[in-house]
Each structure stands twice: as structure tokens, then as C-alpha cells.
Amino acid sequence: MTGDRPNDADDGAARSTEDADVATDGGAEAAAAETEAIQTAGTSLEDLEAMLGDHVLDTEEHVNAPGVVIRPDEVQAVLSTLKEEAGFDHLSCVTAQEYGDRFESVYHLKKYADPTDEVSVVVPTSPEDPTSQSAAAVYETADWHEREAYDLVGIEYDDHPDLRRILLPETWQGHPLRENYDQDRPQIVTLRENANPLQKDHRGDPEDGDSDTMFLNIGPHHPATHGVLHLETVLDGEQVVDVESDIGYLHRCEEQMCQQGTYRHQIMPYPDRWDYISAGLLNEWAYARAAEDLADIDVPEYAQVIRTMSAELCRIASHMLAMGTFALDINGDFTATFMWAIRERERAQTVLEELTGQRMMFNYFRLGGVAWDLPEPREEFIETAREFLDGLPHATREFHDLLTRNELLQLRTIDTGVLEPETCKDYGCTGPVARASGIDYDLRRDDPYGYYDELEWDVITEDGCDNYARLLVRMREVEESAHIIDQCVDLLEEWPEDDREIQSNVPRTLKPDRDKEIYRAVEGAKGELGIYIRADGTDTPGRFKIRSPCFSNLQSLPAMAEGEYIPDLVAALGSLDIVLGEVDR
Amino acid sequence: MTGAGTALAAVGAATTFLQTDGNGEGTESVTLLPEWIADVLGLGGDGGIAVGALIGAFAIASLMLIQAALAGPWLKRKIAAAFWGKLGPNRMGPGGILIIVADSIRMLSKELIVPEGADRPAWDLAPLIVAGPAMLGFAVIPFGEIGGVQIQLADPDIGLVLVFAIASVTSVGFVMGGYASSNKYSMLGSLRAVAQNVAYEIPLILAAGSVVIFAGSLQLSEIVAAQGETLVGPIPSWYALVNPFAFVLFLVANLAEVGRNPFDIPEAPTEIVAGYQTEYSSVYFVLIYLGEFLHIFLGGAIAAVVFLGGGAGPVLPGPIWILVKMWAFFVFTQWARQTFPRVRIDQLIEIGWKGLLVLAFANLILTAVLVGVLEGDVDVALAAVQVIGA
Numbered sequence: 001m002t003g004d005r006p007n008d009a010d011d012g013a014a015r016s017t018e019d020a021d022v023a024t025d026g027g028a029e030a031a032a033a034e035t036e037a038i039q040t041a042g043t044s045l046e047d048l049e050a051m052l053g054d055h056v057l058d059t060e061e062h063v064n065a066p067g068v069v070i071r072p073d074e075v076q077a078v079l080s081t082l083k084e085e086a087g088f089d090h091l092s093c094v095t096a097q098e099y100g101d102r103f104e105s106v107y108h109l110k111k112y113a114d115p116t117d118e119v120s121v122v123v124p125t126s127p128e129d130p131t132s133q134s135a136a137a138v139y140e141t142a143d144w145h146e147r148e149a150y151d152l153v154g155i156e157y158d159d160h161p162d163l164r165r166i167l168l169p170e171t172w173q174g175h176p177l178r179e180n181y182d183q184d185r186p187q188i189v190t191l192r193e194n195a196n197p198l199q200k201d202h203r204g205d206p207e208d209g210d211s212d213t214m215f216l217n218i219g220p221h222h223p224a225t226h227g228v229l230h231l232e233t234v235l236d237g238e239q240v241v242d243v244e245s246d247i248g249y250l251h252r253c254e255e256q257m258c259q260q261g262t263y264r265h266q267i268m269p270y271p272d273r274w275d276y277i278s279a280g281l282l283n284e285w286a287y288a289r290a291a292e293d294l295a296d297i298d299v300p301e302y303a304q305v306i307r308t309m310s311a312e313l314c315r316i317a318s319h320m321l322a323m324g325t326f327a328l329d330i331n332g333d334f335t336a337t338f339m340w341a342i343r344e345r346e347r348a349q350t351v352l353e354e355l356t357g358q359r360m361m362f363n364y365f366r367l368g369g370v371a372w373d374l375p376e377p378r379e380e381f382i383e384t385a386r387e388f389l390d391g392l393p394h395a396t397r398e399f400h401d402l403l404t405r406n407e408l409l410q411l412r413t414i415d416t417g418v419l420e421p422e423t424c425k426d427y428g429c430t431g432p433v434a435r436a437s438g439i440d441y442d443l444r445r446d447d448p449y450g451y452y453d454e455l456e457w458d459v460i461t462e463d464g465c466d467n468y469a470r471l472l473v474r475m476r477e478v479e480e481s482a483h484i485i486d487q488c489v490d491l492l493e494e495w496p497e498d499d500r501e502i503q504s505n506v507p508r509t510l511k512p513d514r515d516k517e518i519y520r521a522v523e524g525a526k527g528e529l530g531i532y533i534r535a536d537g538t539d540t541p542g543r544f545k546i547r548s549p550c551f552s553n554l555q556s557l558p559a560m561a562e563g564e565y566i567p568d569l570v571a572a573l574g575s576l577d578i579v580l581g582e583v584d585r
Numbered sequence: 586m587t588g589a590g591t592a593l594a595a596v597g598a599a600t601t602f603l604q605t606d607g608n609g610e611g612t613e614s615v616t617l618l619p620e621w622i623a624d625v626l627g628l629g630g631d632g633g634i635a636v637g638a639l640i641g642a643f644a645i646a647s648l649m650l651i652q653a654a655l656a657g658p659w660l661k662r663k664i665a666a667a668f669w670g671k672l673g674p675n676r677m678g679p680g681g682i683l684i685i686v687a688d689s690i691r692m693l694s695k696e697l698i699v700p701e702g703a704d705r706p707a708w709d710l711a712p713l714i715v716a717g718p719a720m721l722g723f724a725v726i727p728f729g730e731i732g733g734v735q736i737q738l739a740d741p742d743i744g745l746v747l748v749f750a751i752a753s754v755t756s757v758g759f760v761m762g763g764y765a766s767s768n769k770y771s772m773l774g775s776l777r778a779v780a781q782n783v784a785y786e787i788p789l790i791l792a793a794g795s796v797v798i799f800a801g802s803l804q805l806s807e808i809v810a811a812q813g814e815t816l817v818g819p820i821p822s823w824y825a826l827v828n829p830f831a832f833v834l835f836l837v838a839n840l841a842e843v844g845r846n847p848f849d850i851p852e853a854p855t856e857i858v859a860g861y862q863t864e865y866s867s868v869y870f871v872l873i874y875l876g877e878f879l880h881i882f883l884g885g886a887i888a889a890v891v892f893l894g895g896g897a898g899p900v901l902p903g904p905i906w907i908l909v910k911m912w913a914f915f916v917f918t919q920w921a922r923q924t925f926p927r928v929r930i931d932q933l934i935e936i937g938w939k940g941l942l943v944l945a946f947a948n949l950i951l952t953a954v955l956v957g958v959l960e961g962d963v964d965v966a967l968a969a970v971q972v973i974g975a
Contacts, residue, residue, distance in 0.1 A: 223854050331846065331926045336668040337924070339669035340670075343669075566856055567927075
């Protein structure tokens with residue numbers, strides 16, 4: 001199951017034909033056409049060298065992806081070749097880091113049609129002049145990822161449309177992930193120098209005829225932002241002319257905290273705090289999967305079943321909250337819809353509490369398995385889980401009555417906040433957002449892990465591309481998750497008593513080989529949650545990078561909201577279901 | 586409001602036209618509340634009436650304020666809790682009723698923050714203009730009879746016009762508050778409030794206008810009296826039953842008028858924070874909050890008087906019945922709030938101008954035709970048909 005590359009490749013090949021079927025069913029012709037073009041999964045290093053020719057300076061072997069090293073001024077050429085000719089249409093993540101003798105930007109590429117086919121494009125730059133070409137012209141999503149790299153590591157990107165700091169304030173001095181960055185130097189910035197969001201008012205020159213627009217700050221404290229997000233909006237009447245997200249208010253150096261912790265135990269509590277809205281176990285799994293593949297740790301099947309079950313419970317809890325808060329945005333505060341969603345979420349959490357001892361910050365997964373078995377008496381726990389599952393159909397019916405079948409809600413959400421499939425891919429959107437745009441992409445099926453490929457379930461897609469489709473996808477995914485949990489509970493009930501191994505034998509201290517690199521992702525509640533780890537030969541990671549689905553999804557907000565009314569901007573933001581803890585990390 | 590005024594004038598003209606038909610049966614003289622108080626106190630003349638009116642107004646105002654206090658901090662929460670399957674306030678006093686005291690102390694003791702750049706006199710007056718007219722509207726509401734005394738402060742001939750005119754002054758308060766707050770969200774909220782009030786006041790008044798054609802009077806006591814007869818068997822001839830279509834129109838437009846879901850656009854908390862009232866705190870906020878609840882009750886009272894037979898009802902005295910009907914309307918607004926998504930501002934305007942207004946006019950003209958035919962006045966019916974043709 002884990003780190004077994006030949007098997008994965010086989011799976012991928014078998015799967016890609018399946019994908020084509022499903023995708024045509026779902027009506028995503030683009031996806032189907034691409035799948036057809038790529039008959040064999042798994043692009044090898046030789047393929048890449050043949051395709052890229054002289055561009056390749058050197059090659060690297062990352063744990064589950066071949067890597068090519070290219071010149072910093074050929075980024076766009078190489079990436080567009082890979083995108084156009086090889087079908088790598090998904091720029092999953094950009095990781096920047098400093099080595100002793102160079103800076104490096106690593107572009108992790110995937111295919112929406114087959115995410116097991118991965119490539120890492122490594123762009124080294126000199127430490128004296130860390131300048132490299134921007135990929136934003138090829139992939140829209142590179143915009144934010146490169147801004148983050150610039151902000152934290154200080155790599156300059158030529159041709160970047162808008163190279164500003166993204167997580168730290170404009171006035172920050174220095175780039176904190178550089179080796180020569182002085183942490184103890186106080187950041188003294190006078191109030192006058194600091195950006196004052198209240199000062200900017202009417203933008204646009206009356207003489208140019210632009211004075212009809214109004215600049216409006218939505219957030220950082222606003223009921224619709226679901227946390228501390230700041231939207232800089234330009235309005236024409238009630239219509240949104242321009243919207244730009246200002247993030248970073250909740251930046252807590254999660255990546256750097258993980259770099260301080262040892263692989264075995266000290267990192268696992270952190271993932272609970274990324275997407276802190278009850279998706280904890282899904283996040284833990286992202287770290288567990290990456291670290292297990294990095295250190296070649298096997299996970300017993302029994303533990304995989306428990307992981308699958310508990311992760312899906314988290315998904316239900318998370319989707320319930322997403323629907324509730326979406327209803328909040330459409331209905332108004334504290335309406336029955338919101339409270340009922342919270343009530344269902346509480347029920348899911350109660351089951352999770354029985355299992356893990358916690359309602360939100362679980363810290364339940366361990367490398368090589370889970371912390372403990374189902375609580376004794378087992379029958380009682382299984383009973384609790386079944387009770388929750390039995391109540392769920394009634395709850396989802398209620399939601400369909402209150403939300404999806406409500407004509408007023410349909411009036412509000414259908415054909416608003418439209419995100420076309422191509423735009424969606426360009427922005428690297430994943431999860432329910434992508435699936436609501438007809439993109440048949442779910443890592444649980446396409447890049448199987450855990451126990452998912454042994455179970456019966458479907459990937460939900462909708463072709464609406466609008467706010468309504470995103471709501472509907474979440475609603476139906478809850479039903480699918482319940483189906484998965486149901487099968488897991490049955491399996492756990494009948495699992496032979498002498499075979500209940502919850503953790504494999506893991507060395508007390510893990511020290512993966514120096515310069516071993518891995519980028520691994522799981523299907524989180526909001527989409528593809530990926531972890532990049534570079535080992536440096538010690539028991540802590542040399543570089544730990546989180547690919548947050550919310551970060552990429554949020555980037556697509558302007559594409560959805562420009563030209564719409566303020567209420568639809570709010571609805572579109574709600575339908576993205578972002579958690580600022582994960583956006584800002 | 587000008588639109589509303591024109592519509593009213595049209596209705597008024599139609600009414601006087603109909604009244605020349607000579608169906609003005611003299612109303613039996615009932616004593617109004619101020620006269621009765623003056624009587625009891627043994628005061629005569631205009632001065633006595635004035636004192637009586639003052640005392641009566643004080644009593645009715647207190648009653649309404651008590652209602653708003655009950656509804657705002659306490660019943661609203663209880664109703665919401667019932668929808669959520671929770672208990673609601675239950676720690677302070679029996680059934681949590683003392684939460685009203687706690688809440689008022691809490692809200693009044695907050696700091697009154699005046700935003701920088703607020704347009705002072707306008708900003709200070711706005712809460713009064715929001716709360717005042719809602720209260721004033723109750724002056725002409727007939728609360729039903731008890732022991733031969735009509736619980737009503739004044740019964741002018743144009744009672745219906747007056748009550749709508751007064752109620753719509755509230756939106757002036759919204760605009761003042763929103764504009765003077767020097768806040769863009771407030772500004773958006775106040776603009777929305779105006780757009781909404783203009784769009785919905787006309788269908789509201791036209792729906793009520795069709796009742797005027799039935800009753801042949803703008804005097805509220807007359808309208809109530811006209812509903813006293815029976816329709817079929819024991820069913821009273823309440824206009825909600827005579828013309829349910831107009832009643833539904835009226836209820837929908839009334840929801841918009843009092844700004845409750847699906848039409849709570851001027852506040853729309855998740856979109857524009859709190860709309861026109863964003864910057865208000867402490868006692869000013871209390872006034873606006875109070876004004877909103879009074880407005881809901883006034884809306885309920887108008888609905889009760891115009892469509893639900895005023896204080897009519899079995900066993901219990903009139904004033905109790907009209908209160909029951911007002912509370913029913915309040916519960917209805919809360920129910921809508923809990924379950925309906927709010928529409929978008931452009932959709933709201935569209936529903937108002939393209940939907941409700943057209944339906945309200947159709948209803949008005951059809952009613953005119955029907956009444957004309959029923960009363961055998963062919964001229965009126967023909968005139969109405971000509972209007973339709975035009």
C-alpha cells in the first residue's frame with residue numbers, strides 16, 4: 001500500500017481507463033480527452049529527458065516522482081512543454097528552500113486525469129542573485145505559490161504579475177526562511193509606514209471617469225470571511241469590479257514548527273491545527289502518509305480500516321460545518337439550517353471522541369498505524385457509530401428540504417459564482433470545488449491509500465460549476481462518506497481478534513536518508529492536502545512544506561466573483577469552504 | 586414614498602367615488618379610549634380629552650414597549666431555540682424571562698461610540714426617527730372593544746392612509762442613520778433600505794387598497810366593522826377570507842416592509858455587517874432594535890385590522906384577540922427568518938416591481954370590477970374594465 005512504486009503505477013494504468021469512462025459519464029470531455037492522450041501512466045525519467053531535451057541539466061529521483069533540474073530562465077518553456085505535451089495540467093505545489101550553495105524552487109506537477117503520474121521540476125538559482133522565471137504565465141496558481149516563496153525564502157521571480165509579500169506584512173524586513181535571517185532582530189515598523197487599510201478610500205481618478213467605483217474592505221473582521229481574511233473589493237454600485245484576497249493574518253509558522261519536531265511523535269499534533277474545523281484526522285493522514293512513504297513504514301490493514309473510518313467521520317463533520325456556514329451566508333445568522341448542521345457535526349464528533357478522546361485536536365494517528373484500538377467494550381462503540389449512521393439519512397433529507405430543494409436558495413446559488421473547469425484546473429483547485437466543476441478528481445480513488453480501494457463508494461461530481469453545485473457535492477459526499485464508514489464498521493466488527501494490529505514496528509528514532517525528498521498528498525476535506533518533506537539525515541525534517549487546498553482554492557475567488565453582486569461574492573467565498581488556519585498555516 | 590402617496594391618492598379617489606353610492610350606514614357611536622378616560626376622571630371639554638388622550642397614549646405605548654421587550658430579548662430567543670431543538674434562555678427567572686432585565690442593563694451600559702466623521706445631528710436623530718413613527722402608528726389602530734369602549738386613541742377618516750404614511754417615515758431614519766454613519770456598509774444598507782421600501786410599499790398599500798374598495802372607507806374602525814358580518818355559516822367575512830390573494834400579497838410585502846427574511850436585505854449581516862445600523866451602539870442601538878420590533882408589531886396590527894377582523898374573535902375580549910393576531914404575525918416573521926434564505930438585492934427589486942406590483946394592481950382592478958358588479962353599479966365596473974383595457 002505504501003511506497004510500493006511498481007504497484008502504484010499498475011494501479012494507475014488500470015485506473016486511467018476507468019477514469020475515462022467515469023469522466024465521460026460526468027460530462028467532463030476535456031478530462032476524458034486528456035486521459036485518452038495518456039495511455040500509459042507514470043512518466044519516467046527517460047520520457048522526460050526525451051521530451052525536454054537540452055533543457056534538462058540534471059536529474060533527481062524523489063520518492064514518488066522523477067525530478068528534472070532546469071535552468072532558471074527556462075521555467076516557462078519547460079513547464080509549458082510538460083503542460084501541453086505531457087498533460088501535466090495540475091501544478092500542485094511550489095516549494096522553495098535554501099541549500100548552502102543555492103536556492104531551489106521545486107514545482108510539483110501532476111495530472112488531473114491521473115495524479116499518480118508526478119514530476120518534480122527543480123529550479124536552482126545562485127545565492128547571490130536568486131532570480132528565476134515565473135511560472136504564473138503557464139499555471140495561474142503559481143502566482144500565489146511564488147509570492148509565498150518570495151515572501152519566506154526571498155527568491156525573485158521574473159515576469160511575475162504581482163510579486164509582493166503574501167503571508168507577512170508588506171513592511172517585513174528580511175526573508176525568514178533564509179539561513180542568514182536574524183530572528184532576534186526586532187521588526188520595528190512605525191505605524192506610519194504600516195499599511196493602513198482604513199486610509200485607502202476612493203480609488204480611481206475622477207478625471208478618468210473611474211470615480212463611480214467604491215473601494216470596500218471586507219474583513220479582516222467581517223461576518224462573511226469565516227475567520228481573519230481581508231478582501232479588498234472595488235464595487236460599482238453593488239457589483240464587484242475587482243476583488244483581491246489579503247491573507248496571512250493567521251500565519252503561525254506551522255511549517256517551521258513541524259521542522260522543529262521529530263518525525264516519530266512531535267509533528268503529529270500539528271496537523272490538527274491546520275484545518276482546525278474538525279478535519280483533524282484527514283490532516284494527520286497527510287503527514288502520516290508522507291512520512292511513512294519517506295521512511296518506508298508499513299501500516300497494518302486493521303489500522304488502515306480504523307484510519308479510513310475515522311477520517312471519513314472527520315469529513316462528514318467538516319462538510320456539515322461547510323454547509324452550515326454556507327447557509328449562514330445565504331440565510332442570515334443563526335438560522336435553523338446552521339444550527340441543524342452544527343448538531344449533526346456534534347454527533348460525528350461524539351463518535352470521534354469515543355474513539356480518540358478528543359473532539360477536535362485528535363492526535364490519534366501514529367506513524368505506522370493509530371494510537372490505540374477501538375475503545376472497550378467494542379460493541380458499545382460500534383453501536384454508537386451505527387446510531388450516528390442511522391440518524392444521518394434523516395438529517396441529510398432535512399438538509400435537502402431546507403437547502404437544496406429550497407427555491408429561494410436555488411434562485412440565489414444557481415449560475416452564480418461560476419468556476420469553469422479549465423479555470424478551475426489553472427488555479428489548482430481540488431476537492432469539492434473541483435468536483436463541482438465537473439473535474440473527476442479524488443485522490444482517495446485516483447491515488448489510493450488507506451483502505452479506500454477495497455471499499456464500495458463513488459466519487460461525486462456535478463457539472464453546475466456554480467455555488468449550488470458545490471453545495472450539492474458536499475451534501476452528496478456526506479452520504480458517500482457514511483457509506484464508507486458503514487462498510488468499515490462492518491469490517492471492524494468482524495475482524496478476527498488475533499489480527500488486530502494497530503501499529504507496525506516503527507524504530508524509536510526515524511532518520512530518513514539525507515536529501516531524500518517526497519511530496520505526497522491525501523484527499524483532505526477541502527481538497528488535495530499535500531506534504532513535501534526533505535530529510536536532512538537528522539530526526540527532524542530539513543524542509544517541511546504544506547500544500548494547502550484552501551490556499552489554492554481561495555486563489556480562484558476573483559474568477560468566481562468578479563462581475564457578481566456582493567451577496568454572491570459572499571456566497572462564492574462560503575462555497576469555497578476555506579479555513580484560514582490552513583490558508584495561512 | 587411619493588409613489589406610495591400617489592397610489593394612496595388613487596385609492597382615496599376611488600373610495601370617495603364608491604362612497605357616493607350611498608352605502609354609508611351611520612356607525613353606532615362608540616366611545617374612544619381618550620373620551621372614556623376623560624369621562625372617568627370627570628374632566629370635560631377639549632382639555633379633558635387631551636388629558637385622556639395623553640393617559641391613553643401612555644398606556645398603549647407602555648403596552649407596546651412591553652411587547653417589544655418580551656419579543657426582542659426573550660421570545661425571539663425562545664422561538665429560535667425551539668427551531669433549533671434547544672432550550673433557549675432558562676437561567677434567569679422563570680422561563681428565563683429576566684433575561685430581558687439583564688439584556689437591557691447590558692445594552693444600555695455599553696459605551697456609546699460615535700464614529701469619526703459622523704454627521705452629528707442626523708446621526709443622533711436617526712434612531713429616534715426609526716423608533717418614533719413605529720410607535721406613532723399605534724395611535725390610530727383600533728384595539729377592539731371592551732365594555733363599550735373602543736380601545737383606540739384616534740379614529741380619523743383617513744386612518745389607513747395615516748398609518749401607512751407614518752410607518753414609512755421609518756425608512757427616512759434608515760437613510761439618515763446609514764448616511765450619517767460615515768461607513769460604507771451603513772451607506773450600502775441605507776441605499777438598500779430605500780430601494781426596498783419604495784419597491785414594496787406600493788404593493789403593500791395597493792393590497793390594502795383592495796380592502797378599502799370592499800369596506801368603502803379609509804377609517805380603520807369602519808374597516809373592522811365591515812368585517813363583522815358573516816360570510817358563510819359561522820365563518821366571518823374577514824378580508825383575509827374574502828380576498829385571500831390580497832392577504833398573501835400583503836403578508837409578503839409586509840415582510841419586506843419590516844425587513845425580515847427573505848427580505849432582510851438592509852441589514853444582511855453576512856453581507857454588509859449590519860447595514861444602516863452598523864455603527865450604532867448602546868442606547869442608540871437599543872432604540873433601533875426597539876423600533877424594528879415595534880415595526881413588526883405595527884405591521885401585525887395593520888394586518889389584523891385590515892384583513893383579520895381587528896379585535897374580532899370568540900370568548901375573549903377584542904384587545905386580547907388583536908394582540909394574539911399581532912403575536913401570530915411576529916411568530917410568522919421569526920419562522921420566515923429561521924428557514925428562508927435571503928434573496929439578492931437585484932432579485933428583491935425584481936420581485937417587487939415586476940411581480941408583486943403587477944399582481945397588486947391586477948388584484949385591485951379585479952376587486953373593483955367584482956365589487957362594482959356585485960353592487961350592481963355597472964358604471965363602476967365598466968370604468969374598471971376600461972382601466973384594464975388601457
